[in-house]
Amino acid sequence: MTYSTAQPPSLSDRLTEAILGIIRDQDLGPGDAIPSARELAKRFELTTPTIREALRKLEATGAVEFRHGSGTYVGPTINNVVLANPHRPPITKQSVLQLIGARLVIEPAVARESALSRGEQNLERLEAAVTNALVPPGGPAFALNFHVELAAASGNPLLEEVLASLLKVRLREQQQIRQLYDNRERDHEEHRAILDAVRAQDAEEAERLTREHLDNIRAAVDAADFPELS
Amino acid sequence: MTYSTAQPPSLSDRLTEAILGIIRDQDLGPGDAIPSARELAKRFELTTPTIREALRKLEATGAVEFRHGSGTYVGPTINNVVLANPHRPPITKQSVLQLIGARLVIEPAVARESALSRGEQNLERLEAAVTNALVPPGGPAFALNFHVELAAASGNPLLEEVLASLLKVRLREQQQIRQLYDNRERDHEEHRAILDAVRAQDAEEAERLTREHLDNIRAAVDAADFPELS
DNA sequence: AAAGGCTAAGTGATTTAGTCACTTTGTGAC
DNA sequence: GTCACAAAGTGACTAAATCACTTAGCCTTT
Structure with missing residues (x-):
């Protein structure tokens, strides 16, 4: 063969x-x-x-x-190393949980790193991401994403690419997660708590809070009745 | 605008x-x-x-x-969610260090997860990856990659995709890393140690060894004179 | 002078009708 | 049975157009 x-x-x-x-x-x-x-x-x-x-x-x-x-x-991604597959397979509840599972492994470690490496500019962008999250009623997608910005704060563009790819490919899932996960109030609060830890350069706490945050999201998705696949 | x-x-x-x-x-x-x-x-x-x-x-x-x-x-990657950019930018020493930096954040956490979730089949494939690593003199690329197999052992295909993408895009870098990083003996030993920890389901140790392993690689790359960019 | 509309050039989008090169398969001769 | 070869199917690429859209400049109108 x-x-x-x-x-x-x-x-x-x-x-x-x-x-x-x-x-x-x-x-x-x-x-x-x-x-x-x-x-x-x-x-x-x-x-x-x-x-x-x-x-x-x-x-x-x-x-x-x-x-x-x-x-x-x-194009914008000419220098990217890792990409979101534009021809993505359809969504299932399993694929959403899989995404959160992967994020649960990667993001706490990223949060830890970012807490140590973040600069002033990163904090500003994170602040904007936390604040903007509540602004757009049916807002467009070019709003800063907190989790991507958190990865950017690590100072390693590759980590940002990985997170951005994961979140972009599963954008539709993300939107459904947002709908399922309470009414954004809790999401907002948890983001702010993580930001505070990053600001204080408390790596341990940033890691713990991120894990907790994603655990909460997973629980919400897991418990929810899932819409049909398109 | x-x-x-x-x-x-x-x-x-x-x-x-x-x-x-x-x-x-x-x-x-x-x-x-x-x-x-x-x-x-x-x-x-x-x-x-x-x-x-x-x-x-x-x-x-x-x-x-x-x-x-x-x-x-x-094609083989039709169900992939995240891809290696086939039109990758050229290599620099900085990009190699960036890659290792990203891996240092992600892989220890993956190793921890895999130590907990690995099944019998994963252990077999990891064993094969560790062993095969020494076999091919100028061997082809379809050899199992230990780090990708380690991610696969987590049971989450998305994690495997992420690692595979990172390593594939930087395949040329990887080859250079391999050349730089001693004479494979040490690489092999460290892989085996990680495998042992995974087998014993010692998450803490698997994480620590993986971090150490990548740290060693980084040090080797950092110290080395880097070949010219093509 | 400022605002708005028209026109022409440049560019992408797609068609039509082929030719050439490669692979596979089946047939027939040996 | 095996090998050589022809035929059919398929991808690779050409050639010369036409249509649709954008932009920028000019020109009119206000």
Whole structure:
């Protein structure tokens, strides 16, 4: 049995690498425009459908972004190391509990680390996340997420990526959790308690409170009747 | 400033969803064939380049796989929640240390959890991972990875995914770490010690040993002269 | 001078109709 | 039975358009 179905790099593969090369060589960052598909087609002596295939691959991982009629731009996650799968499998109650289970392992340790490493700027953003949480009535998703900000406070972008990915992929679950988990009052209070511990650089307490917080959420989800899967 | 550049789902987006729908409806798993591009083009009343764009998006996340001349097949990571970015940024010494830093936060907690939850089957796979580690001289990559198997032993697939993603994205770094970190003898011994603690269900010790192990690796990397970036 | 609408150029989105290259399978000769 | 080979199915890519959308500049109107 040939285990590794390693195929030679396709033209499409080489193209994505080449395009990423252009982005790196010209030091383009998120939001910057990249050459048009027609332009790239000329440059590589290919046709636009071929170019578009490569661009779609990059789009799938957030490396580039299409804006109809305007152009193609460098995406926000081009420097990410770990990604949320955009083609996520459907939700089940089990998958929600699985998510919380993983968070229960990872986040207390992250909270401990963040309590030790947090800077002034982190505290500000955490404060904003705690406060904003109550603001948006049906608010959009670009509000700061407390748990992601908590990971950011560790100073290690990779930890932030991991947490952001976990929470993004399960965004729908998260929304359901929010609905199930009381009426946000308790959530807010617990976030504030964790923030206080982080502010005081009390690693032990931050870890304990985070575990407690997630335990509460798990209990709420576990007890609840779960909506149907879409 | 319009912060959320939320665009209406493109045809390509809807297509990927539809194709994933086919895969789910027909209960196809990794390795199963999906309809040919021509077939899909007929079914959706589109043309093959359009279909191919959607398939390339799915390819980028490992949801499908092309085999030239043969067909298109369901990929191995279709049920993954979190992914390693296939278009990863280049390596620096800093990025390697960042990786180890993240692992230092996550893995000890994972080891603790795994020590408590591990089953017989997990112990077997861990044993294999420890043993195999010494076997391949220039061996291929499908060898079991001890750290990933350790996460798998927690019983939570999400934790396994997170660790696998971290280690896969930084595979090149990992290879360099391996070169730097002594001559594998020490690595092997430390893995065995962790395995023993997990076997004995000594959570405290498993956590401590894992932290120590990663600390050693970090020290080795930190002290080493780092090869040039490609 | 400021506000609003029109126009033209640039760009992405998609079609149409092919050709070439590769893999698999089955058939027939040996 | 085995091997060679032809045929069918499939992915890879081309070529040349057309349509839809965005942007920026100009020009009118206020």
